[in-house]
Every structure is written in structure tokens, then in C-alpha cells.
Amino acid sequence: MSEQTERSFQKQEAVFLNVKGGVAKKNARWYKDIGLGFKTPTEAIEGTYIDKKCPFTGNVSIRGRILTGVVRSVKMKRTVIVRREYLHYITKYQRYEKRHKNIAAHLSPAFIGVKIGDTVTVGQCRPLSKTVRFNVIKHQVKHTKGSKKFQTF
Numbered sequence: 001m002s003e004q005t006e007r008s009f010q011k012q013e014a015v016f017l018n019v020k021g022g023v024a025k026k027n028a029r030w031y032k033d034i035g036l037g038f039k040t041p042t043e044a045i046e047g048t049y050i051d052k053k054c055p056f057t058g059n060v061s062i063r064g065r066i067l068t069g070v071v072r073s074v075k076m077k078r079t080v081i082v083r084r085e086y087l088h089y090i091t092k093y094q095r096y097e098k099r100h101k102n103i104a105a106h107l108s109p110a111f112i113g114v115k116i117g118d119t120v121t122v123g124q125c126r127p128l129s130k131t132v133r134f135n136v137i138k139h140q141v142k143h144t145k146g147s148k149k150f151q152t153f
Contacts, residue, residue: 003050010050013059031057038137044110053128054108055135062137064124071118079132080107082122105134117142
């Protein structure tokens with residue numbers, strides 16, 4: 001457990017760290033498959049981080065909505081702001097208008113290198129803080145080949 005950066009001792013709840021019977025388990029790490037067709041990242045399986053709010057190694061279950069959006073801010077510690085853009089139909093004028101919502105989502109240390117502009121998939125979970133109710137479960141890197149590209153809305 002090399003990820004001791006907090007004042008209290010960080011450990012996984014499901015792993016017993018003391019030695020019973022003189023045999024110590026090496027690299028005892030607990031992780032789970034969240035289901036819904038999402039693979040567990042290799043960093044969650046082989047990494048050493050401790051995060052109780054991680055859906056792969058912590059005590060959080062994904063249930064409810066699964067949403068996709070673009071990362072707009074990575075300024076907070078282990079939290080990102082995801083922007084979801086959509087079209088809203090105005091019946092009177094028979095036209096659409098652009099609208100957006102910003103969602104705060106917990107970013108597990110399993111996803112290394114998430115930057116502004118990347119596409120992420122978030123899943124709904126229990127409230128993790130005052131504003132955070134979603135958890136990042138998939139990360140897709142932004143690929144740009146030309147100088148200017150048309151962005152979907």
C-alpha cells in the first residue's frame with residue numbers, strides 16, 4: 001500500500017492486511033466487475049491506489065442512468081465536470097435550440113490522463129458529495145487529425 005497520502009491509513013475494506021497463520025498474501029487487491037458491458041481497467045486491477053469512491057475498487061455500485069459527455073474541467077481533485085449537449089424542440093416555432101447541462105462526476109485514479117475535450121461515459125451512483133452523483137466508467141481519448149474539425153453540437 002504505497003498510496004498513503006492522507007492523514008488516516010488508507011486501505012481497502014475487503015482486504016485483511018494482518019498475517020494469519022504466518023503466511024502473508026502478496027499483492028492482495030480487491031476489485032470487481034461493474035457489469036453493464038463495461039470492462040474493468042487494468043490500472044484498477046494492477047494499480048496500488050486506494051479510492052473508496054471508485055466503482056471498480058471501492059464501495060460504490062453503478063445503477064440508474066448511463067450518460068456520455070465531454071470533459072470540460074479537471075481542476076478538482078478526483079472530480080471532473082462533464083458537459084452534455086442536446087437539442088430541445090420548440091413547438092411554437094417548430095425548431096430546435098441547443099442546450100447543455102454540466103455534470104460533476106468522480107474520476108477514479110484508474111483513468112490516467114483524462115484531459116479537457118476527452119469523451120467520457122458516466123454512470124449514476126449514490127450521492128458521493130453535495131454535487132457528485134455520477135462516476136466515470138469509460139474514457140475515450142479525443143482524436144484530432146486536422147486543424148479544425150466540426151464538433152457535434
